[in-house]
Amino acid sequence: MASSTLICDTPQWKDLKAHVEDIKKTHLRDLMSDSDRCKSFITEFDGIILDYSRQRVIPPTLDKLFQLAEAARLKEKIDSMYNGEKINSTENRSVLHVALRAARDKVIQSDGKNVVPDVWHVLDQIKEFSERIRSGSWVGATGKALKDVVAVGIGGSFLGPLFVHTALQTDPEAAECAKGRQLRFLANVDPIDVARSIAGLNPETTLVVVVSKTFTTAETMLNARTLREWISGALGHQAVAKHMVAVSTNLTLVEKFGIDPANAFAFWDWVGGRYSVCSAVGVLPLSLQYGFPIVQKFLNGAESIDDHFHSTPFEKNIPVLLGLLSVWNVSFLGYPARAILPYSQALEKFAPHIQQVSMESNGKGVSIDGIPLTFETGEIDFGEPGTNGQHSFYQLIHQGRIIPCDFIGVMRSQQPIYLKGEVVSNHDELMSNFFAQPDALAYGKAAEQLFNEKVPNHLIPHKTFLGNRPSLSLLLPTLNAYNIGQVCANIYQKNIYKYF
Numbered sequence: 078m079a080s081s082t083l084i085c086d087t088p089q090w091k092d093l094k095a096h097v098e099d100i101k102k103t104h105l106r107d108l109m110s111d112s113d114r115c116k117s118f119i120t121e122f123d124g125i126i127l128d129y130s131r132q133r134v135i136p137p138t139l140d141k142l143f144q145l146a147e148a149a150r151l152k153e154k155i156d157s158m159y160n161g162e163k164i165n166s167t168e169n170r171s172v173l174h175v176a177l178r179a180a181r182d183k184v185i186q187s188d189g190k191n192v193v194p195d196v197w198h199v200l201d202q203i204k205e206f207s208e209r210i211r212s213g214s215w216v217g218a219t220g221k222a223l224k225d226v227v228a229v230g231i232g233g234s235f236l237g238p239l240f241v242h243t244a245l246q247t248d249p250e251a252a253e254c255a256k257g258r259q260l261r262f263l264a265n266v267d268p269i270d271v272a273r274s275i276a277g278l279n280p281e282t283t284l285v286v287v288v289s290k291t292f293t294t295a296e297t298m299l300n301a302r303t304l305r306e307w308i309s310g311a312l313g314h315q316a317v318a319k320h321m322v323a324v325s326t327n328l329t330l331v332e333k334f335g336i337d338p339a340n341a342f343a344f345w346d347w348v349g350g351r352y353s354v355c356s357a358v359g360v361l362p363l364s365l366q367y368g369f370p371i372v373q374k375f376l377n378g379a380e381s382i383d384d385h386f387h388s389t390p391f392e393k394n395i396p397v398l399l400g401l402l403s404v405w406n407v408s409f410l411g412y413p414a415r416a417i418l419p420y421s422q423a424l425e426k427f428a429p430h431i432q433q434v435s436m437e438s439n440g441k442g443v444s445i446d447g448i449p450l451t452f453e454t455g456e457i458d459f460g461e462p463g464t465n466g467q468h469s470f471y472q473l474i475h476q477g478r479i480i481p482c483d484f485i486g487v488m489r490s491q492q493p494i495y496l497k498g499e500v501v502s503n504h505d506e507l508m509s510n511f512f513a514q515p516d517a518l519a520y521g522k523a524a525e526q527l528f529n530e531k532v533p534n535h536l537i538p539h540k541t542f543l544g545n546r547p548s549l550s551l552l553l554p555t556l557n558a559y560n561i562g563q564v565c566a567n568i569y570q571k572n573i574y575k576y577f
């Protein structure tokens with residue numbers, strides 16, 4: 078397709094437009110009774126199960142969406158991203174967040190240079206630095222070990238690390254590694270956020286990490302100056318060198334600010350802010366809190382999804398399927414919003430993270446060549462963990478406008494509870510039985526049965542959402558550092574509106 082041709086002018090788009098009328102005549106109740114259809118609308122990768130049988134699609138819809146992906150040259154564009162081509166045409170940059178979690182021996186080029194050794198150089202620096210801080214061999218200005226960290230940053234230099242930190246906090250292995258340590262975040266320029274971020278902390282035992290790709294963002298720089306004053310007011314100006322470090326692509330400004338460049342951790346202009354959690358932006362604060370080996374598992378999980386995304390045919394490719402279903406729901410069925418409903422409190426910062434990743438990337442009014450679009454792109458993302466959301470906004474989802482729902486379930490809780498005589502959420506045995514179901518139909522029935530046994534868990538929506546309202550579920554075996562990495566990479570790679 079020539080770059081000036083809009084995707085909506087292709088026969089594939091028009092064919093899908095016409096197909097909307099066929100779908101309007103269907104009802105999910107009837108679609109769900111077709112066991113063959115249900116069987117084919119489940120896919121699995123590395124223990125992650127995507128069930129999209131409750132989307133308003135039939136097999137021809139999927140075929141047409143794959144044809145649309147072909148018209149958009151989606152496969153070539155994904156390859157271009159992995160090959161380091163400058164697909165960020167507005168800034169003339171590569172988009173290489175995949176290189177941030179690539180194995181040491183992989184080769185990923187940008188501007189004719191393999192960037193993976195640079196990535197590993199910084200990872201090795203972070204490993205060494207975080208071990209020094211955590212072991213107490215690096216001490217603060219008064220000779221005390223630094224046990225608390227305040228990460229100052231906003232937007233992409235905040236939301237990804239906050240999401241991962243929140244998700245790891247209750248993972249038993251990560252929690253054990255974080256014993257006696259605290260990681261706080263300071264993003265808002267409102268002084269209340271400053272007060273909260275340092276409440277109860279002692280500057281003598283605190284390390285401040287200033288995280289900013291540009292090192293010019295007004296809020297971050299103001300907050301960094303405030304915390305520099307907090308440190309130097311208590312410990313003297315020379316304490317800044319021991320108590321403040323930075324993560325940035327702009328090492329000149331880091332030095333000007335007064336942070337020793339030897340204590341600055343680099344990343345690169347080919348890392349988009351909202352995709353930067355796998356760079357030093359996330360890896361440094363998370364390694365300080367949990368230790369580098371936990372963060373390495375997180376990176377490995379993200380890499381596993383990158384490989385899956387790059388090499389799996391679209392029919393079985395979880396991020397591609399998620400992305401195409403968004404295109405279908407928003408641009409064809411006209412549903413403007415999507416509810417993100419994780420049935421795990423550990424994922425409470427998932428919706429805010431997705432909001433930036435998705436809504437800062439998509440939803441533009443013009444094509445990449447500046448041509449006004451005649452169709453809606455991008456979705457309005459919002460959400461809350463279940464079951465809290467059920468007692469809040471589900472009423473509208475049940476009875477009002479149609480909002481496609483993404484349910485995210487976790488088979489084995491990070492913190493399971495066993496109560497004698499009661500079936501409690503995330504009971505391993507019941508969950509394994511549920512996951513042993515061969516197809517979506519049986520799976521729906523098992524869900525209903527479990528619901529009838531009063532299982533207060535993520536299965537409830539399977540029963541209550543059997544109207545004509547589309548939903549899907551993404552089920553994870555558990556939530557350890559590896560799975561959390563998979564969750565992150567899934568949302569980054571799912572963001573395929575930009576390819577259309």
Ligand SMILES: O=P(O)(O)OC[C@H]1O[C@](O)(CO)[C@@H](O)[C@@H]1O
Pocket residue numbers: 231232233234288289290291292293294297350351437
């Ligand atoms: O890391 P920086 O340069 O401080 O930018 C913070 C955030 O601001 C934004 O540019 C949006 O305002 C984001 O894309 C970015 O993540």
